[in-house]
Amino acid sequence: MKCINSAKILVKEDEVKSMSKKDNLSVFISLILRHKPETIGIKLDNYGYADVNELIGNINSTGRNINMEILEQIVKEDDKQRYSFNDDRSKIRANQGHSINVDVELxxxxxxxxxxxxxxxxxxxxxxxxxxxxxxxxxxxxxxxxxxxxxxxxxxxxxxxxxxxxxxxxxxxxxxxxxxxxxxxxxxxxxxxxxxxx
The missing domain is CATH 3.20.170.30 (ADP-ribosylation fold)
Structure with a gap:
């Protein structure tokens, strides 16, 4: 059984297969916003925010399917409330759990x-x-x-x-x-x- 091991995030292959597409997207977004934004060629600002349009576009360029509506559902329905938007929803960040040095204004x-x-x-x-x-x-x-x-x-x-x-x-x-x-x-x-x- 293979493991996807990125920034010490271990996700078993069969667990990934059993997840919904939305859950898989959430795991991928967590990887990007907490650990490896370079996975899709984006940069986070000093406060850990990614540009929403850039995030959506670059995730879609990996063959995944996401739009603003799906992203808003992921943020709203995440049981651990991992993500938050800025006031005008032009930016998004992970609330905690980073391995990269950002200031999430704790x-x-x-x-x-x-x-x-x-x-x-x-x-x-x-x-x-x-x-x-x-x-x-x-x-x-x-x-x-x-x-x-x-x-x-x-x-x-x-x-x-x-x-x-x-x-x-x-x-x-x-x-x-x-x-x-x-x-x-x-x-x-x-x-x-x-x-x-x-």
């Missing part, structure tokens, strides 16, 4: 007392030694609830949920940001603030 806020991080059991030894690091992304992603974190963990293998004492981290000077789609972000989490949630 809001720095005080986090809840606890947040959760989903990962796989095979990463636990590294986390115990190094803490939770952002890997190829700009931030570590944190969830408000255990169920969401568990779903994230399942993407990487046998899931495990880590409970993070974000209140204590904030007291100790760590900065937290809330993305447009309500994902909490932090640059690094030392293991001393981590509890393995059973």
């Amino acid at each position: 809001k720095e806020l005080e986090p809840p007392k606890y947040l959760y991080h989903g990962t796989a059991t095979r990463f636990l030894d590294n986390i115990k030694n190094e803490g939770i690091i952002k890997q190829n992304r700009l931030y570590v992603h944190l969830s408000n609830d255990i169920d969401t974190a568990a779903k994230v963990g399942k993407r990487h293998g046998v899931p495990v949920v880590l409970k993070i004492n974000t209140g204590k981290m904030y007291e100790n000077g760590y900065k937290f940001y809330l993305s447009e789609n309500n994902i909490w972000l932090c640059e690094y989490i030392p293991f001393e603030y981590v509890e393995i949630f059973e």
Whole structure:
């Protein structure tokens, strides 16, 4: 079974085949807006925005079929609210999850007392030694609830949920940001603030 491996995004071939055309387009747009705009020969601005007309035209040049109506449906129906338009809908960007350096104008806020991080059991030894690091992304992603974190963990293998004492981290000077789609972000989490949630 082949994998499409781009910027550490792994999508199994049979999963791609089982997706709707719209879901496949959403995965492709995520790759472009978060990791590899050069895949279709476009550039993002400093704030992570792509020109909508250029995005649509260049996606169509790859043999895919997209127009403004389809793009608006993808943005509206995405269950994780990954994307947002600017005010006049001439530009679009991913709300978070980038591996390229852009400023998505995150809001720095005080986090809840606890947040959760989903990962796989095979990463636990590294986390115990190094803490939770952002890997190829700009931030570590944190969830408000255990169920969401568990779903994230399942993407990487046998899931495990880590409970993070974000209140204590904030007291100790760590900065937290809330993305447009309500994902909490932090640059690094030392293991001393981590509890393995059973």
